[in-house]
Amino acid sequence: MSATISMTGSSTAPVTAAARAEGVSKFYGTGDATIAALKDVYVSLEAGMFTAIMGPSGSGKSTLLHMLAGLDRPTSGEVFLGDTQLTSLNDKALTLLRRDQIGFIFQSFNLLPTMSAAENIVLPIRIAGRKPDEVWVKSIVDKLGLADRLTHRPTELSGGQQQRVAAARALASRPQIVFADEPTGALDSAAGTELLGFLRKAVKELGQTVVMVTHDPTAASYADRVLFLADGHVVDEMFEPTADAVLDFMKHLGA
Amino acid sequence: MFTATLRGMLAHKVRLVLTVASIALGVAFLAGTLVLTDTMRLAFDQLFGKVSAGTDAVVRAEAAYSQSEGISTSRAPIPAGVLTQVRKADGVRTAEGSVSGYALLTDNAGRAVLTSGGAPTMGYSLPADPALRGDVKLLTGAAPSGAHQVAIDATSAEEHHIALGSTIKVLFNGPTQIFTVVGTVGFGGEKNLGGTTGAYFDSATAQQVLGAPGVFDSISVSAEPGVAPAELAQRINAVLPDGAEAVTGATVVKESADAVNEDLKFVTVLFMIFAGIALFVGSFIIWNTFTMTITQRSREIALLRAIGATRRQVNRSLIVEALLLGLLASGVGLGLGLLVAKGLNLLMDAVGFSLPSTSMQVEPRTIVVSLLVGTLVTVVAALVPAYRATKVLPVEALRDAVPGAGNPTKKRIIAGAVVTSFGLAGLFSTLYADLSMKLFGPSLLAIIVGVLMLLPAAARPLASLIGIPLRLRGMPGELARQNAMRNPRRTSSTAAALMVGLTLVVSMGVFASSLKASFGDVIGDSINADLFVTTSSAQAPGFSxxxxxxxxxxxxxxxxxxxxxxxxxxxxxxxxxxxxxxxxxxxxxxxxxxxxxxxxxxxxxxxxxxxxxxxxxxxxxxxxxxxxxxxxxxxxxxxxxxxxxxxxxxxxxxxxxxxxxxxxxxxxxxxxxxxxxxxxxxxxxxxxxxxxxxHPDAKVLDRKGFEKEASGFIDKLLTFVTVMLLLAVLIALLGIVNTLVLSVFERTRELGLLRAVGMTRNQVRAMVRWEAVVISLIGALAGAALGIGLGLALSQALADEGIKAISIPGVQVTLYVVLAAVAGVLAAIGPARSAAKVDVLKAVVAD
Structure with missing residues (x-):
């Protein structure tokens, strides 16, 4: 397998990059206590594709996602969303960018407890002071099977339902890209399968770009492409992955 | 457990500072009041002591009954003939008749020498014997002698440029007379006697202008060397006719001082009431803090319980925390109390009640009472939350408990409604039926307590209502509204502190406004006057x-x-x-x-x-x-x-x-x-x-001028009371800050999520700010409504005393409410800033 290791994902055919990291490094702490979470990472994530980022704990996969999603800033290097250089934006511009062009699904605590599912779904749009596109939102809600759950508060929803509401929110504003950080980490396998199926459908049917961090090979198998991280480096990638292949590679990586 | 408690307190410094401040302010007021009154008491003791330092015994008429009228005595005069008998008594070195009475000095131009705060303007006979003068010393010139000479206090002479040898008019109860100023008088280092003015005459002249010929107010006696005052008094008593008595000089000093202190009791009571209100309001904040910290710590408490801490240990650790907090706050309050005493003195001065002063007196009693009261209030306020903490079950350590919404119980609503109804029933019965007015106060109190109990139930609808305009402010406004609604108990107890303060301020405002409005009616109804002759200064006791x-x-x-x-x-x-x-x-x-x-x-x-x-x-x-x-x-x-x-x-x-x-x-x-x-x-x-x-002691006013002056005085009093009550409002604002700080801390993850999905820092700040405004408006509106009601009731209760008109100072009340909202914005500055600083990553990354 080691023969397929390449430094970047740029070996694929040239397609539009929805997001890219160029020479991104991230260090935490100072002096002797400095820990490098990412070391000079180059990745390019193509639009309209479902990309999974995998790696063992501490590999820097979540850190990479945070950099790409504008939630954190790299110590050095550049991050682009489309043509926008995130690293040059101030906090406000970055916040507005997250609001208008990025969708988020976190592992847990995705929803505001005081708001109903419906309100949570349109939250970023409402924060922007805009009116949601009712037809579009309804189509997503229907796809996620949430129509009869819209008036419920998060505490009245199951974990799977909560994550599906989060997914609906992520897509509601038609973002350029959706980032999902271990979206199935807290779900049972049935709920996880449902959510992953939806994400895949969003890519295939709606042309949505989705980037997902996961440590679960089965989850990764829903993606079009898997990036493997270890020790802050991108060590390999895999296209059209299967769960077994990913698992094999991860065993190899972990060994 | 103890070290855990201590560490827990230190871990939340902002919370510690805020809760300490909320109790410390009340304690400061309490301590300040005690210091001020002790200082005043000592000042008066010194004042009277100075005057009669050389007097061993005093002969006077026996009083029909003891009555306090401040410095002036209200006894029958003693015939001059008694003096001859007293002088003959064994052990008497010398004795002189003394007379005092109303005497208003004027300057060389005839303008009255007025005192601030209505301190008496007095005339005295100046003893011929230096020992009997005590600390009353001639500073310049000579002792007055004859019917046309006067010595005056040095302050009056200096401030009004009255030169020795010049002539001035002096006003008495009787005809005004002209005197030549022959000397100035000081009082053992002071140039005046506690803010009073003094005119000194020889004995015969004093009898003429201050009293009546042939009688004295009292006789001052100086003993021969070796004769103790008590012994002297006893010997004189043996020779006195019926109706006269001899007492020691010290007794008279004490009586005078006691009488004045009795008169000043209202000052003590007044300030104590304000201190009590401040502590009451402060206790809401303690209650709130403990309730919130216990909710936040429920996992920690459950863990402690799971590993074997008993309920009692959990309870005790929280009580110990309250105890430490209370002690710390009381200590800080005690220190602040000295400043408060100074401030109160200045405030009293500013509104025209000058008090004599000496160095600040901090009695051990002040320290003990302040520490005890502050600590007790804190512990009592923490009792119920601490008890609730013991109900946390060990298994809750394993649950991911979301801080509870805490809806008010039905029981509480019913109890609140019952208490309020009783209060209302009592109020109307005292006002319109024959029920004793003694129940008026308790009824008002019942209404306030009842409303406090009902407030949690009203908080959610009120927040929802007040928050409606916030929707126009977009998502941050809507979220602020929801946040204010989500925990009605917390919102209400935060708002309650403000409500109490505003209720009092507004009710005083309504009362004063009604009083002013009634004044015109009183003048119209109960008198027929074209012009009014009145004292030249509002606090003067009267005119000749x-x-x-x-x-x-x-x-x-x-x-x-x-x-x-x-x-x-x-x-x-x-x-x-x-x-x-x-x-x-x-x-x-x-x-x-x-x-x-x-x-x-x-x-x-x-x-x-x-x-x-x-x-x-x-x-x-x-x-x-x-x-x-x-x-x-x-x-x-x-x-x-x-x-x-x-x-x-x-x-x-x-x-x-x-x-x-x-x-x-x-x-x-x-x-x-x-x-x-x-x-x-x-x-x-x-x-x-x-x-x-x-006659500079009197002036003439037309009706308009008279009403204006009267309402000016009411305004002064109202200002004084309002300033006092603002302390309670200030504490309430600390409470809002405290609640917001705790809420922001509690909602870190939510804030992070909001920031992640695109809420800007400005929007986050606005959200916290609007929540503060909603909370303070709940308190302000409830307080204004309750205050208007109570103010009207108070005015109605005094309808018999002439308050016939009812007036609500609309502009003033509106201003208070608007100010409360503005204050809410100010209270939110700190919490809003920390909310905006929430680290997005820490909040959204699962722990």
Missing amino acids: PEVIKVVKGVSGVSSVTASGWGEARFDGADSSYSAVDPATAADGLNLGVSAGSVAALGTSGVVVAQSAATSHGWKLGDVIQSEFAATGKHDLRIVGIYNGKGWIGDDFIISIAAQTAAAGQQLTSSGLVRLAPGADRSTVQQAITAALAD
Whole structure:
């Protein structure tokens, strides 16, 4: 397998990059206590594709996602969303960018407890002071099977339902890209399968770009492409992955 | 457990500072009051001690009953002949008669030397013997001698540039006289006696102008060397005629000081009430803090329980935390108390109640009481939350418990409704039925407590309502509204502190406004006056009766109705009375006499108010016994019953002649002038002003001017009370800060999520700010509503005393509410900033 290791994902055919990291490094702490979470990472994530980022704990996969999603800033290097250089934006511009062009699904605590599912779904749009596109939102809600759950508060929803509401929110504003950080980490396998199926459908049917961090090979198998991280480096990638292949590679990586 | 408690407290410094401050402010007020009153007490002791330092014994008439009238004595005079007997007594080195009384100095231009805060303007006989002068020392010039010489206090001389050898007028109860200033007097290092002015005459002159020839107020005695004061008093007593007594100088000092302190008790009580309110409001914040920290710590508590801590240990650790917090806060409060004492003194000064002062007195009692009260309030406020903490089950350690919404229980709503209804029922019964007014206060209290109990149930709908306009502010506004609604208990107890403060401020405002509005009605209804002769400064006790004679002589004046007042016992109960001139009373006063007549007063008649007559079963012709401190018992026949309380609010009216006979010559407090037909008011007013040139203790006003002056005084008092109550409001604002800080801390993850999905820092700040505004508006609106209600009730309760008009100061109340909202914005600055700083990553990454 080691023969397929390449430094970047740029070996694929040239397609539009929805997001890219160029020479991104991230260090935490100072002096002797400095820990490098990412070391000079180059990745390019193509639009309209479902990309999974995998790696063992501490590999820097979540850190990479945070950099790409504008939630954190790299110590050095550049991050682009489309043509926008995130690293040059101030906090406000970055916040507005997250609001208008990025969708988020976190592992847990995705929803505001005081708001109903419906309100949570349109939250970023409402924060922007805009009116949601009712037809579009309804189509997503229907796809996620949430129509009869819209008036419920998060505490009245199951974990799977909560994550599906989060997914609906992520897509509601038609973002350029959706980032999902271990979206199935807290779900049972049935709920996880449902959510992953939806994400895949969003890519295939709606042309949505989705980037997902996961440590679960089965989850990764829903993606079009898997990036493997270890020790802050991108060590390999895999296209059209299967769960077994990913698992094999991860065993190899972990060994 | 103890170290865990301590560490927990230190871990949340902001919370610690805020909770400490909320209790410390109340304690500071308490300690400040105690320090101030102790200081005042000492100051008065020193003051009286100075005057009589060299007097070993005092001979005086036995008082009919002890009555406090401040510095002036109210005893019968003692015949001059007694002095001869006293001088003969064994052990007496020397003895002199002493006289004191009202004497108002004027400067060389004839302007009155007025004191601030109504401190007395006094005249005294200056003893010839230096020892008997005590600390009263001539600083410059010589002792007065003869009928045309006076020595004055050094402060008056300096501040009014009255030179030795110049002549000044001095006003008395009797005719004004002209004196040559021959000396200035100091008082053991001080240039005046506690803010009073003093005019010193020789003994014979003092008898003439201050008292009456042939009598003294008292006799001061100096002992021969080796004779103790008590021994001296005893020996003199042996030779005294009936009705006279000899006491030691120290006894007199103590009596005088006690009397003044008794008079000043209202200051103590007033400040204690404010301190109590501040502590009460502060206790809400303690309650809130403990409730919130316990909710946040429920996992920690559950963990402790799971690993074997008993309920009692959990409870105890929280009580210990409250104890430490209370002690710390009380200690800080005690320190602040010294500043507060200084501030209160300045405030009293500013509104015209000057108090004598000396170095700040911090008695051990002050320290003990402050620490005890502050700690106790804190612990008591923490009891219920601490008890609730023991109900946390060990298994909750394993659950991912979301801080509870805490809806008010039905039980509480019902209890609150019952208490409020009882209060309302009591209130209306006292106001409109015959229920005793004694229940009025408790009823008001019941209403406040009841509303406090109901507030949690009202908080959610109120927040929802107040928050409606916030929707226009977009998502941050909507979220602020929801956040204010999500925990009604917390929102309500935060708002409750503000509500209490505002209730009091607003009710005082309504009351004062009604009082002012009624004033016009009182003037319209109960008197007929074209012009008003009144004291030249609002706090002066009165003016010389000579003034009335002068005004009567002005052309264009048809009549002048003089009135004065005093205190005596009627039918065994202390009461104030009014004194009028029976011949002119009917000209100026609409007394609404329903039986008998005021003209029949004579020197042994009394006119009583209908309400007093009804409650005592008195009727025309009945004889009631009065008792005056100066002259003892007098039988008074009821010659009239009157209904028209207003200008005169006392239950008893006697004639000025009767007052003079029973209590000595007294000052006049007002004169109501009626014009002769055809006379022009402003012309007459100018003529009276001119005629009063020699009487700077009085001035003449038209109705408008008089009302303005009266309402000016009310405004001053209102300002004073409002400033005091603002302390409670300030504490309430600390409470809002505290709640917001804790809420922001509790909602870190939510804030992070909002930031992640695109809420800008400005929006986050706005969200916290609007939440603060909603909370403070709940408190302000509830407080304003309750305050208006209570203010109206208070005014209604005093309708009998002349508050007949009802007025709500709309602009003022609106201003308070707006200020409360603004204050909410200010309270949110810190919490909003920390909310905006929440680290997005920490919040959204699962732990």
